[in-house]
Amino acid sequence: xxxxxxxxxxxxxxxxxxxxxxxxxIGAVGxxxxxxxxxxxxxxxxxxxxxxxxxxxxxxxxxxILRDSTQIQDESSFRTMAERAGYKGRAGRFKIEPGxxxxxxxxxxxxxxxxxxxxxxxxxxxxxxxxAKVARFLEPDSLALISLxxxxxxxxxxxxTPQTLLSLFIPNTYEFFWNTSPRKxxxxxxxxxxxxxxxxxxxxxxxxxxxxxEQAYTVASIVERETNENVEKARIxxxxxxxxxxxxxxxxxxxxxxxxxDWESRDLAKYKTLDSPYNTYLYPGLPPGPISMxxxxxxxxxxxxxxxxxxxxxxxxxxSGLHSFAVTYEAHLVNVRRYKENLMKRGLGL
Numbered sequence: 001x002x003x004x005x006x007x008x009x010x011x012x013x014x015x016x017x018x019x020x021x022x023x024x025x026i027g028a029v030g031x032x033x034x035x036x037x038x039x040x041x042x043x044x045x046x047x048x049x050x051x052x053x054x055x056x057x058x059x060x061x062x063x064x065i066l067r068d069s070t071q072i073q074d075e076s077s078f079r080t081m082a083e084r085a086g087y088k089g090r091a092g093r094f095k096i097e098p099g100x101x102x103x104x105x106x107x108x109x110x111x112x113x114x115x116x117x118x119x120x121x122x123x124x125x126x127x128x129x130x131x132a133k134v135a136r137f138l139e140p141d142s143l144a145l146i147s148l149x150x151x152x153x154x155x156x157x158x159x160x161t162p163q164t165l166l167s168l169f170i171p172n173t174y175e176f177f178w179n180t181s182p183r184k185x186x187x188x189x190x191x192x193x194x195x196x197x198x199x200x201x202x203x204x205x206x207x208x209x210x211x212x213x214e215q216a217y218t219v220a221s222i223v224e225r226e227t228n229e230n231v232e233k234a235r236i237x238x239x240x241x242x243x244x245x246x247x248x249x250x251x252x253x254x255x256x257x258x259x260x261x262d263w264e265s266r267d268l269a270k271y272k273t274l275d276s277p278y279n280t281y282l283y284p285g286l287p288p289g290p291i292s293m294x295x296x297x298x299x300x301x302x303x304x305x306x307x308x309x310x311x312x313x314x315x316x317x318x319x320s321g322l323h324s325f326a327v328t329y330e331a332h333l334v335n336v337r338r339y340k341e342n343l344m345k346r347g348l349g350l
Contacts, residue, residue: 041074042100049095050115054139055179057089062109077102085110091139093117093178116175123224125258125292127165139179148182158190163289167217170196171295196296205303209241218286220294220302225254229321233301236323239310241302248311250280258291317342 051071053062059082066072081102082088092114096105119137124130131145148154155161160168170192176185197203197213206216223237243250256268259276271279278287310325312332317339324335 038101038103039074039077040099041072041077041102042096042098042105043070043073044098046071046096046098049097050093051096052093052139052178053089053091053109055091057091059083059088062089071096072102072105074102078105081106091179114177114179117178119174119176121169121174121293122171123293123295124169125263127162130169130293134185137178138176138185140182140185145182145185148186158186161289164214166221166290166293167214168193169293170299171293196299200300202300202303209303209305211302214289215286216302217294217299218290220298221290221292222250222252222254223301224294224298225257225292226252227321227323230297230301232322233298234304234306235308235310235325236313237298237302237305238308239313239325241305242309242311244285247284249284250286252280255280255287255291258287314339317346317348319346 048069048071051065051069053065057065059079062082063072063075063079066078067075072078085106087106087110090109090112092112093116094109094113095115096108100108117137119134121130121133124133127149128142128146131142131149134140134145135142149165150162152162155165158168168189170189172192174188174192176188180188197206203213206213209216211219219237219240222240223233226236227233240250240252242248253268255278256271256274257263257265259274259278260268260271262271265271272281275282277283278291280287308325309327312326312329312335313323314326314332314335316322316324324338326332326335
């Protein structure tokens with residue numbers, strides 16, 4: 001009969017001790033792994049979920065930005081993870097999710113998966129106004145943008161002059177990456193401009209009117225500043241095109257505003273003798289270029305102008321924002337008188 005041999009007590013104690021150490025080691029490794037990879041490092045609530053990392057930023061810069069904006073809680077953990085992942089900083093605008101770990105945050109920033117910004121261009125009057133607006137949304141400052149917009153060599157390379165440049169910009173809301181350069185911004189504007197003119201037979205319509213894109217845009221910019229009422233823009237466009245057709249001065253008050261740069265003045269009569277190529281009371285034909293950005297409704301109003309015999313128009317003065325139209329100067333004077341009477345009724349007499 002065989003007898004089983006009992007394991008020596010010392011061996012059993014050793015095995016138990018070894019198992020305990022292994023469990024402790026596994027637990028320690030697990031804790032370190034959790035602390036390193038999974039422990040939340042981004043606060044559970046963020047005042048601003050976006051971080052802008054400027055072009056040329058180093059890891060030190062990124063750590064400082066995240067720290068100063070209270071978007072990380074443990075700098076050491078983030079830095080260690082970044083160094084091991086080979087992350088040295090990548091420019092852009094990134095959305096940070098609350099509760100992200102250092103591993104998740106580094107992986108996100110390293111991926112370059114940016115959150116775009118929306119650049120809203122509406123009715124800016126001058127290139128410098130456009131530069132200031134764009135600089136509110138993108139990394140380049142307004143000086144960098146305006147420097148490019150004032151570079152005549154560059155403008156010539158894309159087919160514009162300082163006078164016609166405004167006609168490049170089609171008012172809209174555009175998505176860009178925050179770190180878009182001035183040249184990349186302009187490349188996008190050229191693309192959007194060409195896309196606009198390739199749709200809805202716009203180029204053919206301009207050709208039929210005997211107008212270049214820039215000239216059509218210039219007329220539209222005047223219409224834009226004459227009325228906010230889309231319903232009558234095509235009729236006003238027709239008035240100006242009728243005047244051009246017979247060689248009659250445009251005599252458009254908005255051109256006086258542009259010539260004088262007196263954006264708020266209501267007393268424009270004093271500028272009618274201002275010697276400026278934009279003064280359409282002094283100089284016949286179109287001004288050298290647009291006097292403002294023109295909205296798409298204004299542009300389409302010109303290209304689809306109403307055919308009529310009107311040569312004059314005057315505000316109704318009743319608060320509607322609409323205008324009265326006339327074929328003859330005599331009829332126009334009647335409308336002017338009615339305009340003044342309406343203002344008197346509203347307590348706004350001249």
